Amino acid sequence: MRTIKNIVLFILLLGLSLPLKGQDYSISQLPFNTEKYHEFAPVYFRGEVVYCSNRKNTIFVTYHDEREDLPLFDIYRVEEGRDEWGEPELFDKTFKSNFNVGPVTFNGTGSEIYFTQNIKTKKKIGNSIDRDNKLGIFYSKFSRYRGGWNQPTPFRYNSTEYSVAHPSLSEDEQYLYFVSDMEGGYGGTDIYVCKLEGDSWGEPVNLGPQINTEENEFFPFIHSSGRLYFSSDGHEGLGRLDIFYSEKVNGEWHKPIGMDPPINSRYNDFALVIDAFKKSGLFSSDRSRLSDDIYSFAPLYPMFENITKMQENDHCYVFYEEGAQSLDSTTFEYQWVFSDGTKINGEEVEHCFESEGDYTVELNVIDEITGDVYFNQATYQLKIENVKQVYINSPDTVMVGEEIHFDGRQTNLEDFEIARYYWDFGDGRKTRGVEATHIYTAPGNYIVQLGVVSKSDREGNTEKQGVYKSIVVFGQGKDRRRGN
């Protein structure tokens, strides 16, 4: 029972549906990528995507990274579109630098920006950047008065001794996640977080060994649900940098889970962000083997954000004569006549109806003193309705290897015309359809989820509803009644 509770708690903490398998995503390489230059670290910003690129943007001097001999990075913006994307352009000249700029993060309204930049911005002789020019985080606020971004100010933990970079601001703007190779970490770059204390950021806190490894962790993205996405080449993945996610359970980060293909690949996959509303997202990858590119992804299996625990339909009622005074000392016997054909004698009786419907209850009274029978002394019209919810009709306890039938036909939703049913059996397998069969291969407590999607309205919008219930799977030879 505790295990079930923990599973439920875990799901509730996630605030999202159960982890989806990779094959449930579709990915698409976005059209504004270039073959020659890198595009990576996208974020959503007011209907646009803001990202980093080292594409050439001036006909004059182009500074190069002396290590790779590539142009340095700037921040670009591109208008987001479903089918067509706009033409990329520099995000804002305020952030144009002689050296690397980006990645960035915005607050919820898009009025504040934190971005990565080389700390030294003065030009040296020549047109390359030296190795000791560390990365730092800078902050700027959009001035409505001026109609532009204010002059950036450095993050208080910027240093010439180490880099801080890749900021990600939490939705409540109280936490700033970033990476750094500062001393005291676990190796390479680690992910840190600062908490806003008054008007300034508190001391950086390393997220600990569950997140950080001896290798590198990059590109944290803190989702509004509290889930942290990041990239790492230290956790076990598919190869090179992979994207992982973790969440806090009871205040501790749980072991990171790698995203499945096609999001992760054997190439560098990194810098994943998720749109808070659409549940689709963007990430970066060099899988094209030409340069870093930005990809979009969207779940094929819909996410059911607001799943609730399924309530059993309760058709059991207690019937009593509500006017009788306790001071009455005489004896009457009641006969309860139900329109489903049941008759029960008793002062207070229980009756369970088979299904929802309209029922009539009649009360006959037998005077035990005189023997007289008074028929139909009272009548009650009872309307029984199933709970308005998605309904999973299935056994609660099954055996390993047993074929189980799941049925969603008893779903009872108001103003909701169901177009599709989605089953998640809690063991990583999913299917679709109003009915499903499934076989569990291992004993345990499983959370089964059924989500339904409505038909599209005139504007093409759909609604989703979902429930979950627990199923106990016993190993062979166990008495299933123990699970009841």
Place this chain on the structure above:
Amino acid sequence: MKKIIFASLFLMAGFQLIAQPVPAEDENIPHLMTFGPKAETSWGDDDFSQTFFFVIPEEHTSPFFIRVFDPDVGGEVDEINGFWDTKVSYAIYGGEGAHSNEDAQGVDPVGNYRSGNLLAQKVFGENPRYDNNWYTFGPFNPTEGELVKKYGGYIFKMICEGVEGDDGNMYRYFVSTSPSENIRIEGGNAYAYEYSFRMHNDPNEVSHIYPYIDDRTVSVEQKNFDWDNDGMIRVVSVARQGLLCKASGDDVWNQNQFKILDEEIGTSLDFQFIKRKNPPVKNNNVVISVKNQYGELLPFHTVPIGGVPKYKYSIGVKKKND
């Protein structure tokens, strides 16, 4: 304001009343009962006297008659004790004080219980002419009664008393517009403060009396005599499914009190007399009265004010798992 409501209740009810046999059909009491004064009280009569009041509505202006069924003491209906030697008196009173005199509204024939103007009186012994037959008093002019606004009409008092002997007189009344037929007076009623009557011999018959509960009533005490443990006394009302009361044994009194429910104010109670099935008790004569918390007797109307009270069943439903 309360008085207006009270009067209205009676007036409203009065339009629905039709006078009247005494006992009335709804009471299902076979006969009233009065014994000769020499009878043992164990025969069922505690005081050998019974007073009834007849209400003639103000709207009724024509003469009327009070008819007595089987007024004599002898023959088929009455109860012999050795041999017929009993005489009973029927006296009809009207005018000032006939009802309003405090002694007239008591349960015992003491003080000035014969108050008012004596309008007619007749003594009957064994008389085959009136055995199983009617005797008619009257005609009476309605205004000869005592006008009691509370009851919406003129009140006439009938006292039946044992004068001689020890036999039991079983009889009934009918207030009629005709001297030779029983023709009801619309809006009439009758009541008593103490009921002395003969129970049915058939154990399946249930008799009733209907004391009226006014808005001054908080609790009542029922008191009965010589029930001979013949079954049960049960009180039913619009809000009371059935309250068992204490019934007396042979030649003794028994009583109990109970609280009046809010819903019972302005209605009548139904005192049900349910006979014991085995062994059946025959020729059982009983006396009953009901008082409020002030010791005031509640009138038993032969036609219950507000109609025969019926408990209203109501089905309560709740979820089993709530």
